Amino acid sequence: MVEAGPAPRPALCGAELEVPLVTGGQRPYVNLDYAASTPAMVAVARAVERFLPYYSSVHRGAGFKSQVATAAYEGARERLLQFFGARDGDVAIFTRNTTDAVNLLAAALPAGSSVVTFASEHHADLLPWRREGLKVTCLPVPGSPEEAVAALAGALAETAPADLFAVTGASNVTGELWPLEQLVRVAHGFGTRVLVDAAQIAPHLPLDIAALGADYLAASGHKMYAPFGAGILIGLPDWLGRLEPFLRGGGAVDFVTTDSVRWSELPARQEAGSPNVIGAVAMAVAADELQRYGMDRVWDEESAMAGALRAGLAAIPGVSVYAMWPRATERTGVISFNLEGWQHSLVAAVLSAEYGIGVRHGCFCAHPLMLHLLSVPDSGAEEIRARLAQGDRSAVPGAVRASIGLGTSRSDVAYFLGAVAELARRGPQIHYELDPSSGDHVPALLPEWARARAAELVSVASPGY
Numbered sequence: 001m002v003e004a005g006p007a008p009r010p011a012l013c014g015a016e017l018e019v020p021l022v023t024g025g026q027r028p029y030v031n032l033d034y035a036a037s038t039p040a041m042v043a044v045a046r047a048v049e050r051f052l053p054y055y056s057s058v059h060r061g062a063g064f065k066s067q068v069a070t071a072a073y074e075g076a077r078e079r080l081l082q083f084f085g086a087r088d089g090d091v092a093i094f095t096r097n098t099t100d101a102v103n104l105l106a107a108a109l110p111a112g113s114s115v116v117t118f119a120s121e122h123h124a125d126l127l128p129w130r131r132e133g134l135k136v137t138c139l140p141v142p143g144s145p146e147e148a149v150a151a152l153a154g155a156l157a158e159t160a161p162a163d164l165f166a167v168t169g170a171s172n173v174t175g176e177l178w179p180l181e182q183l184v185r186v187a188h189g190f191g192t193r194v195l196v197d198a199a200q201i202a203p204h205l206p207l208d209i210a211a212l213g214a215d216y217l218a219a220s221g222h223k224m225y226a227p228f229g230a231g232i233l234i235g236l237p238d239w240l241g242r243l244e245p246f247l248r249g250g251g252a253v254d255f256v257t258t259d260s261v262r263w264s265e266l267p268a269r270q271e272a273g274s275p276n277v278i279g280a281v282a283m284a285v286a287a288d289e290l291q292r293y294g295m296d297r298v299w300d301e302e303s304a305m306a307g308a309l310r311a312g313l314a315a316i317p318g319v320s321v322y323a324m325w326p327r328a329t330e331r332t333g334v335i336s337f338n339l340e341g342w343q344h345s346l347v348a349a350v351l352s353a354e355y356g357i358g359v360r361h362g363c364f365c366a367h368p369l370m371l372h373l374l375s376v377p378d379s380g381a382e383e384i385r386a387r388l389a390q391g392d393r394s395a396v397p398g399a400v401r402a403s404i405g406l407g408t409s410r411s412d413v414a415y416f417l418g419a420v421a422e423l424a425r426r427g428p429q430i431h432y433e434l435d436p437s438s439g440d441h442v443p444a445l446l447p448e449w450a451r452a453r454a455a456e457l458v459s460v461a462s463p464g465y
């Protein structure tokens, strides 16, 4: 009997895309922006296409299509509970994204709750706690994973009882993995629940919420190869079940009169309005494909590539790579850097316009962490605020971020490193202008043919309505 070999790497939409270069011609696009949004898997796009004829109302429709759509939607919920290793009794609520999921949990915290977090979090896990009725302790960016664990223990000993500790699985700026197991152990020792913001780890490493012992997990479909507008919050049902619906409306109620309402139980209670069935199905198919390929394989392959990317960048003269914990070794393939003498916005613009490489620049929705990594003093923050008030975004400091995923090849990494090295050596080939209102650099003299080609590509890519 012939043994089946390991599953092939999931194919991604747009993998063959060619983009125009301002220096002439075009070349295959090198996408190094997975930390922001991943491309859709081909299997996800196909599944969505297959499902579309059956797309219909869920839960209340009596027709055949509604029954199929309801089964697909509820099946997707079950599938994602399983993918993330949820416990019996955990609830999964479909949201729009991680931001929506964290906001939902923040609203569900009992009044007067206290929340502990670190200043290094993404804004999505930093700002939802700043609301009336919650007490927030925001710990400074720790100097090492061990310091993070000690700082949490110290803070919980002082603030006890804290109701929730919220932490990311991996930094969206530096890729460093947070010591989740130890943090959960410490938090639970004080009776504090833990939310893991899994936006940056869900598609990159094996994750088992039950084994980890975390109480809640939030993730986004568009960061796990299913960009159809769904996210998820998984975890303990009690707070979420006591919260009056975060959104009020149809779907979240069992019975309404003009002066009374009987809210539904979970999960419907927190999913008012017509749900994003397509997004949920897409996310579940992506989870299937990731699992078929093997999350251990994803992690092994991506960490090897991330190591090469990191070492290669660090070896380029003039490049500074940022890290909270320079000695820590466990990192996802997210790396932020600056090139001496060139603004981050210019480096990103040149990589795109002259090399066809897509990266991100700025503060990556983690302003306090970036200010820390760039050693910006409080007076610098004042100056930035003043310039922003005048409509000048160019004062906001930042870095360039390259991030990898399933579609990244060794040759992409080599090409990117060559481009950064060449840019460090000889600078841009054309002139770029800074647009203060966006803080972006744009090619000053985009050749006419490149402008026409870009317009053509945009019209091909847009559905035209």
Ligand SMILES: Cc1ncc(COP(=O)(O)O)c(C=O)c1O
Residues within 6 Å of the ligand: 035, 036, 097, 098, 099, 100, 122, 124, 125, 168, 170, 171, 172, 197, 199, 200, 220, 222, 365
């Ligand atoms: C660590 C982390 N948390 C939360 C988010 C927010 O995700 P979304 O924009 O999908 O809500 C991001 C997005 O970059 C992230 O990197």
